[in-house]
Amino acid sequence: MKKVAVVGVGETKFSGPQTKTEVELFAEAATEAIAESNLKPKDIKALYIGNALGDFEEGQGMLQAYAAENIGCMYVPANRYEGACASASMAVRDAFIWVASGYYDIVVAGGVERAATMGTGLATRTFAMFSDARYEYPAGVTFPAVFAMLTHLYADTYKIPLQKLREQMAKVTIQSYKHGSINPKAQFFGKNADMTVEKVLGSFVVCTPLTLHDCCPFSDGAAAVVLASEDVAKKLTKKPVYITGIGQASCGPLINQKDYLPRIRAREISSQQAYKMAGLKPKDIDLCELHDCFSIASLIAAESLGFFDYGKAGDAWEKGEADIGGKVAINPSGGLKSKGHPIGATGAGQVYEIAKQLREEVEAGRQVPDAKIGMTDTLGGDGGTLVNMIFERGW
Amino acid sequence: MEQKLYFKDYNEALKQNKILGLKCRACGAITVPPKMACRQCTSPDMEVIEVKSNGKIRTFTTVFVGAEGRESEVPYIIVIVELEEGPWIMGNLEGVDPKTASMELIGKKVKMGNKVFPGDKYSAGEGARPLFSLVN
Numbered sequence: 001m002k003k004v005a006v007v008g009v010g011e012t013k014f015s016g017p018q019t020k021t022e023v024e025l026f027a028e029a030a031t032e033a034i035a036e037s038n039l040k041p042k043d044i045k046a047l048y049i050g051n052a053l054g055d056f057e058e059g060q061g062m063l064q065a066y067a068a069e070n071i072g073c074m075y076v077p078a079n080r081y082e083g084a085c086a087s088a089s090m091a092v093r094d095a096f097i098w099v100a101s102g103y104y105d106i107v108v109a110g111g112v113e114r115a116a117t118m119g120t121g122l123a124t125r126t127f128a129m130f131s132d133a134r135y136e137y138p139a140g141v142t143f144p145a146v147f148a149m150l151t152h153l154y155a156d157t158y159k160i161p162l163q164k165l166r167e168q169m170a171k172v173t174i175q176s177y178k179h180g181s182i183n184p185k186a187q188f189f190g191k192n193a194d195m196t197v198e199k200v201l202g203s204f205v206v207c208t209p210l211t212l213h214d215c216c217p218f219s220d221g222a223a224a225v226v227l228a229s230e231d232v233a234k235k236l237t238k239k240p241v242y243i244t245g246i247g248q249a250s251c252g253p254l255i256n257q258k259d260y261l262p263r264i265r266a267r268e269i270s271s272q273q274a275y276k277m278a279g280l281k282p283k284d285i286d287l288c289e290l291h292d293c294f295s296i297a298s299l300i301a302a303e304s305l306g307f308f309d310y311g312k313a314g315d316a317w318e319k320g321e322a323d324i325g326g327k328v329a330i331n332p333s334g335g336l337k338s339k340g341h342p343i344g345a346t347g348a349g350q351v352y353e354i355a356k357q358l359r360e361e362v363e364a365g366r367q368v369p370d371a372k373i374g375m376t377d378t379l380g381g382d383g384g385t386l387v388n389m390i391f392e393r394g395w
Numbered sequence: 396m397e398q399k400l401y402f403k404d405y406n407e408a409l410k411q412n413k414i415l416g417l418k419c420r421a422c423g424a425i426t427v428p429p430k431m432a433c434r435q436c437t438s439p440d441m442e443v444i445e446v447k448s449n450g451k452i453r454t455f456t457t458v459f460v461g462a463e464g465r466e467s468e469v470p471y472i473i474v475i476v477e478l479e480e481g482p483w484i485m486g487n488l489e490g491v492d493p494k495t496a497s498m499e500l501i502g503k504k505v506k507m508g509n510k511v512f513p514g515d516k517y518s519a520g521e522g523a524r525p526l527f528s529l530v531n
Contacts (some may be wrong), residue, residue, distance in 0.1 A: 073405035129517070135428040138524035139473050139485045140458060140511035146455035149475060156454070156501050156503055176521040208457040208496065255475060256434060258453075323406050374405050 004099045005233035005240030005394055007226050008037030008351040010110075014187045014221035014340030017116045022054050025222035026112040029345075033108065034071070038236050041072035042096065045104040048079050048095045050087030050111030057114040057265045073108070082344075083368075085293065086380030087111055088223065089347025089387035093246050095227050096389075110224030113342035116217070123218045127343075130381035132253035139208040144215055144255060146382045147294040148207035153263040154296060158311030160200040163179060166209055168314030169295035170200035173213050175323055176292060179366045180334020187219055187340030203274050214295040214318035223348035225355070238395060241355045245274030245280065245390035249262040254382040267304040267379065270386040276305075278390040280373065282306035285359055285390070287329040287368045289350035290377035292336050298322075301352045301377055302330060305388070329368040347387060350376040354391045398482055400429035400443045407522040409509050414448045416482065417441035427482035434482075448507040449530070450478040455500050457493040464515045472496050476505055486525030504530040 007218040010032025012025050017184055020028070026049065034041060049064040057258045058131065064078040067094040081090040088111030092208075097111035115123050127143045151169070153223045181193035192213075200213040231238040247270035256263060275281060282305060298315035307328050308316045317324050321331040332340045334354040335344060354374035356362050374391045398525055400417055408415045416427040418427060420442060432439055438498035453475045461469045470493035475485050487510065491500070505527040514521045 018529065067464075079421075121466065124460060125462035125464065125517070133518060134406075134522055136485045137518070138522035139487050140459060140461065140468055140471055140512075141473055141485065142460065142462055144460065145456050145458050145473055148458075149473065152456065152498060153454040153475075156500065162498050184401040204459075206460050208459075210456075213520065252430075253428075255483040255485050258477070 001101045002102055003230035004096050004244065005230060006241050006351065006355050006391065007228045007233050007236045007240055008033045008227045009152045009355045010036065011185055011223040011349055012221050014219045014222065014349065015116070016187065016221050016344055018218070021334040022051065022058055022060060022063055022112045023066050023150065025220065026110065026224065027071045029110055029222040030067070030108055030224040031070050032099035033224040033226045039106065039226065040146065043106055044073045044076060044108050045317065046098065046107045047073055048081060048091035048109040050091045050347060051081055052084055052087050052113060053115065053126050053343070054338055056122065057118055060088070063379050065311065067164045069363065077215060082120065083385035084376040084380035085291065085341065085346055086385040086387050087130055087344040087345040087347065089266050089378035090248065090385065092225060092351055093248055093387055093389060096100045096246055097245050099227050102229070105229045107227050108189050108224055109227060110348040111345035112222035113344040114220045116220045116277040118218070120218065121286050135255065136253055142207065144207040144210050147296050148210045149302055150262045150293050150300065151209055151296040156351065157262055160179050160314070162209060165314060166201060167317055169299070170197040170215055171296040171317045172292065172298045173200050175317065176331055176335045180338025182363050182365045183334050183339055184307050186338055187217055188336045188338045189336065192338065210294060216293045216336040216341040220340040221340060221345050221349070222299055223345045223352050225348055225351050238255060239349045239359050240394035241358050242392050242394045243272035243389055244392050245278030247271055247388045249386050251313055251383045258382055262300055263310065263381065264383040266302060266386040267301065271377065271388040273306050275392050280390060284373055285328050285375045287332060287354070288375040288377060289333060289335065289380040292331055293341060293379070296339065298330065301379070305377055324366065324368050332362070332366045332368055332374055347376065347378040350378060351389070358391060358393050374385050396431070399427065399441050402429065402441045404468050405429050406523050410511065411527065412444040412448065412508055413461060414478070414484070416444055416446035417508060425480050425482060426432045427478065427484060446482065450505060452500050452505060453477045453483065453498060453505050455488065457496050469482040476525070484516055484525055486527050488527050490528045506530050
């Protein structure tokens, strides 16, 4: 198996509803990544794109083929990945495997979404399609409802008073907003830096106990990365970011995960695959872009990834252990809650952030000092798809 | 291979306030809702049984933002109930004011009726869901 590096990354600004089409958004991110890699579109052997809901957002299916043609990657194989919010991470992971196998030497992987363009009603309906359509949606489940129920279950399981847990979750939100407010690519760039616990708890209730500020926004945006085999990567860049561990796991409906909830078992299996492959442990990770679609999701993720003990992640956030300068810097980009969550692009956006952090190219106020090892964590559905990847400096 | 119990028959039973499940002949585990392989040992060798529909609430939420087409239903309470024989099932809770639903609901015993979601343009038809109420 060949070593595989990220040699270039690109990303649009993540935003609310905007006018660029999905193909245009993806093209913007992909051409940035290709140019940064000192490559031309003709050098790309295949294109892997995450896109969850393009059919509903624009009435556009099979956008991967149109995207390939749009950017000048003529006649290359182009594949679309649909794994709800983990779609782009699936694309990057598969691109890794194909390059590692030696079949392709240079592949572009990424994702695009216009979830915000759908508006709240249709976005809420279509996001609910990632719960079980037959055995869960009839009860009116929505995505916030899933994580709202996990919040109550978490409080009951670990015997944490709900009010205390809500305050800890507010600290997660405040940290995310702090970093996102100085990330120019973030949906909430320049916003929410003055958030307080009181403001989080007092905002509009979406699904008890989650308020608006416990939830990520609906977002439009795209991200893309270029992966190349080691021999090619060394010719293209002085700072190749190697993918040294990957993992992916799947699971059934939320109710079928009862033996582990509020732990997400698929995440434990996926991340353990990645750690084993990289020969690393959670304590070795300098920064992690994890799937904080809701504030409670950060706590659940950080525990399943092995950063903190079960039921203790809230304490860790309160002590600053999950921030820059702590045990592990979680979501210095602002994460899904502040950078934004264009679901089919989110995983590639996480890889974009890790690559920029390891190259020390982000704004000073959110740069993780001496970051050498980064990790991504992307969740699709209510635990149905989990992807983890570990990245290390190649210089 | 034919699945032992399909959604259609499960749904028809639920509309009669009955929960059909699958009991594994290999390991004895009960699988609800229906699927091809046993939830515990993955054997397909299972028989259809009726599962007791009473249980206790494991978690809940009150939904204030509904999906397109279901805006008029809010606020409503979703519960996950652990049935007496072990499986978890998702449904709604009636008889409790959604605006006052609190952590005290967790652990409460419930009995089951049903309510049919008539379906929308995406859902390939209707689907019943459990409609629980507290046991006094």
